[in-house]
Ligand SMILES: Nc1nc2c(ncn2[C@@H]2O[C@H](COP(=O)(O)OP(=O)(O)OP(=O)(O)O)[C@@H](O)[C@H]2O)c(=O)[nH]1
């Protein structure tokens with residue numbers, strides 16, 4: 001492990017009631033509340049972790065999914081490093097709305113490179129297997145078609161895959177940064193016309 005801690009902002013988006021706050025609370029405080037209230041606006045919590053030898057401070061922004069809070073949540077999309085698109089596997093409508101959430105995020109976040117922006121998709125409430133309305137294959141197909149996003153089936157209630165999903169978000173950001181670093185390395189040209197294997201002085 002080496003270097004300074006990397007501060008990453010990840011944002012949880014998805015319909016009201018799919019379990020965004022519960023996922024954040026499970027991950028940061030290891031608690032689950034079966035009677036949680038709807039979020040109003042946004043809330044955030046930090047958690048430090050180590051991923052592949054890198055120290056990371058994950059700043060998790062939990063947003064209000066209900067439509068009436070749209071104007072309270074959208075100003076917080078800017079500066080996000082990764083977006084966790086969340087639905088509940090027992091709620092087909094929440095899955096069908098994923099595209100709208102992606103669109104809303106893209107519109108208000110103003111990301112520099114929309115094609116490469118890292119999304120991770122979470123199908124939450126997998127403990128409610130009997131009431132499932134969205135199959136894992138269907139969800140994976142959506143992820144494949146929309147940008148090869150990693151997909152995790154989670155349960156904030158049972159703590160299934162919650163840590164793995166947040167770690168995947170970190171890995172996606174680091175992967176994206178490494179690709180940018182790599183392209184800078186391979187395209188840096190010195191003033192004498194020779195390609196230089198250095199990161200500095202690119203502009
Ligand atoms: N069975 C089950 N219930 C869950 C799970 N995650 C959340 N819930 C319940 O679903 C309800 C809504 O959860 P929240 O975390 O408040 O949902 P939210 O996405 O934050 O909702 P908004 O704040 O309105 O956007 C609560 O009653 C939770 O206890 C889960 O993994 N399994």
Ligand SMILES: [Mg+2]
Nearest residue numbers: 020021038039
């Ligand atoms: Mg909430």
